[in-house]
Ligand SMILES: [Zn+2]
């Protein structure tokens with residue numbers, strides 16, 4: 001089969017490799033779409049701590065089952081819950097498999113979906129809703145991240161929210177917030193093409209460059225501050241202002257994966273009795289909910305800005321690592 005291979009830092013290729021071996025309990029899936037995630041960019045950069053070359057990346061995908069199995073007949077359209085949990089550490093034993101001590105992922109700790117076929121444990125497969133396209137099926141995974149961020153932290157409907165970052169996770173968080181009953185969602189982004197996409201989805205978006213943040217927040221919230229703050233950017237400039245925009249007793253949720261250690265003026269959090277939460281990936285239930293709610297919000301599809309054939313593997317990574325391309329979610333149509 002044809003596959004994208006990570007061969008080492010900054011080096012990917014498209015090669016013919018042997019089809020995956022289907023182990024007991026697994027189902028062979030013919031991949032329809034596979035998305036490039038921020039994690040895949042870390043792999044490509046050579047900075048992912050676990051990914052070892054040669055590796056087929058890809059954990060966000062949809063496909064079609066190639067054989068009958070216990071739960072699915074051949075030809076079923078599916079996505080996969082890509083987490084690999086050990087099942088016997090303390091988090092796993094207490095119902096928190098998604099933060100397993102040795103959490104692994106398809107496409108990082110074993111070969112993934114940027115290929116014509118992938119073999120997946122049957123219990124990880126989720127049938128796509130009949131009305132969902134194969135393309136959106138490959139987008140359940142990022143939406144599941146946002147469903148988890150809201151459910152795990154007990155998001156309260158009716159809240160005024162600010163979301164930092166209009167990348168895949170920021171935009172998806174904002175859309176999921178709307179479905180979950182946020183009263184108002186304000187977004188912050190410096191890239192003008194992303195600002196435009198967020199505006200087209202009906203969000204208030206502002207570019208913070210040269211803006212006095214405290215004055216802005218006063219105007220937006222009658223001087224109170226935002227009830228909930230979602231950090232989907234993960235950069236120091238955002239960490240600097242998180243505690244300025246949140247209200248007294250407000251909630252800050254760090255969804256972003258910070259690549260560098262950030263400095264926080266924690267004294268401001270003390271004055272406001274702010275609560276900080278962090279969220280990581282998703283539970284199986286979040287994945288299932290994501291698949292269902294996505295059918296009620298057509299804007300999720302706008303986040304998928306580019307579709308490429310497998311042969312243009314390099315172009316996909318270039319689009320996401322070069323500023324100014326307008327790329328948000330890039331997928332391979334296989
Ligand atoms: Zn991902």
Ligand SMILES: [Zn+2]
Pocket residue numbers: 085086087088089090091092097100101102103
């Ligand atoms: Zn575990």
